[in-house]
Amino acid sequence: MEWNEKQIRILEIAEKLFAENGFDGTSIRQISKEADINIAMISYYFGSKEKLLEALLLYRTGDFKMELESRVAKEQDFLKTVEDIVELVVKKIHRNRRTYKIIHFEYSNENRNIDFDSYIEQKKENYKLIQNFVERGQKAGVFAKNIRTELIIPTVLGTYFHFYYNKRFFQSLQYLNEPADIDQYVTEILTPHVQKTIKALLTYEV
Template identity: 50%
Template sequence: MELNDKQKEIVQVAEKLFAEYGFDGTSVRLIAKEAGINIAMISYYFGSKEKLLEHMVVHRMSGFKVNLDEIIAQDDRSYPDRLNEIVALYVKRIHKNNRIYKIVHNELTNNARSLTFEHYLSQKKKNLDSVTKFIEAGQKAHVFKKHIEIPLLIPSILGTYFHFHYNQRFYEESYGLNTPESKELFIETTLTKHIQKMLNALITYED
């Protein structure tokens, strides 16, 4: 589902509008207006607003599993080291795409919606399969603890990140994050390291 440059431009505009006004609150007409195109072009490229959203999700998720599997395959590195890099990868990706996570969450929790996000959920399962195999290999190597709720590890990363994301004013004051640059650095260093320590404490045997 590779997008051309014009499709990517439309997707970026739609993503911003969906995040700001919600899926229902964003019309195809508004997307076309903000993108500087006519409505027919959206129909031509995507077919419908629902299909546009599906393309958006797929586009944002592309390449993640490749990056994840590349880290896992580095057998010359220790399990804790690879775990830390997996955490950093997740934090970096969700921070970069936090708007799309917000949109998908809103739509998945809307019981009246017919959207299924089959590709999104399928990709999440594949990512979980990769993480599960990695954790199980670490258990066999007696690095990771035996009884681990593996499906809850990724939500632990996401939950910590989004708690920070939705309470930014509080943390800006607590940590003196007065500029966008200082906030980005905090996420890349302090927040990421905290989540890494948290997951290591949860699943790694103490030395």
């Protein structure tokens, strides 16, 4: 989906406020004021706060499938492709961690009247890409046979979010005093660690 400049401004301000105040703690009026855009314009583009959140999910996750396709389509060593996929996922969630925080909280709220169908369909398509890649690796004799493909991405996400939600501990432990230090740690330490973990899971035969 193509987004114009005003829509992107609204989505990014909404993301910031949802992450800081929660979905219930943020009003359309607050979003309008901070984005310096008329409330009527927000209603025109998105209709409601729930529809605004649905649009935010698509805005932040919509291009992931294309990026993933480009990684798995490369003619290169299977294990190098695994490294590329892990790097992509970690970069994506680190850059968009506010949105993922909102998604995880709202998705678990069964009383919320938000349509996650498009988001779920995107996740299914991404899973199929990884499943096909794993099957090719198995046929080539590179990957083990007993792989739970549906748990590969959750393993990556689990490692990242453990770090993210325990950031103060890691800041103290690893002397990560500035935001740039955290970015560097994610890129140079956490990502290679997860790459090794996933490669081990894919190649270890029980």
